[in-house]
Amino acid sequence: MTRIYLDHAATTHLRPEAAQAWIVAGQHVGNASSLHTSGRSARRIVEQARESIAEDLGVRPSAVIFTAGGTESNNLAIKGIFWARSADGGPRHIVTSAIEHHAVLDPVLWLRDHQDAEITFLDVDSTGKVSVDQLRSLLQAGDIALVSIMWANNEIGTIQPVQEISALCQEFGVPFHTDAVQAFGQINLDLVGLKATAVTLSSHKIGGPVGVGALIIDPHEKVVPVTHGGGQEREIRSGTLDPASVSAFAAASRLVTLSVDAHAQEMRDIQQYLVSSVEACVPEARLNGPAPGVARLPNNIHFSFPGCEGDSLLMLLDAAGIDCSTGSACTAGIPEPSHVLLAMGVDQKIARASLRFSLGRGSSKEDVDHLVTVLPNAVERAVRAGSV
């Protein structure tokens, strides 16, 4: 059975150019911190990767801190900036949104539970968009240590007004961090215009290897390290640098940067086709998040199928050769409704009946045609299973 992969937002195929870069860089022996010739050649590979990613994003190479991925970058930005800003009686209030990825929500909640941080979660509307007015009022009230709002949501694809948010934060002198893991490679990231303090990126969402990412951070921003050791990355991140992984990440970054507009257009076309095909074959299906267009990631589609458990539907589609995802996390084997959908005001039952289809390189309208040949039957069986 040929499998149809519609879970590119979870992770996507390694690009051959990234694999090649990994193999070439991986041939070198030498620690990038060693002073001998082999060490210096490893260092050269790392610095070339840093310069290449910086050029793709229009930032200075010194702003690129390599990490082990999106989760680490978010932890470093949030804890590191909070610790630096709140030291010596500084502000302890963090503003974020209720629909962040757990790699933002959990560090923020940890700071609340263990370090006396005060957290405000911005409200979102029924499409998952945050309230900029609410943010303005909070900034006017003062004493904010950090604002962290994701560029685009991983479940329902909502693109946040990050330019407006960043400009507001700048006006009030408050650092702004954005998790751009899902946005990178899908839409144009104008980091020059954005002027955020810190931006999180992950390699495996753009066709690079898993386990590497970057935090793009203003070199003037004070950050307290989360991990302590050799201080390899500007003294704020420790650990032996991995020339093979960072150069594969740079290769993927260059590819997505050069093709982002054409890719977005191609994805939008398939996205629209998938939405209308699903609505035609399962009329009760309900699209969550913004309508396809400028407010939504071009590769994201998220439906609720009333009467189903998302997990049952996922397994039925899996048996029919289709890989997709639910937004929900399982706690002790019990499916939990997605915190994102609940924050948008979606009913618990409908929230549990959802699936995300995410497109990527290689996705086609034929994949959608195959999906809609098996979907109505899978939905019918999942509804029946749910009613017994």
Ligand SMILES: Cc1ncc(COP(=O)(O)O)c(C=O)c1O
């Ligand atoms: C929005 C978002 N942030 C952070 C992460 C975590 O990234 P990583 O897998 O590189 O740790 C993900 C991964 O799913 C994500 O979608």
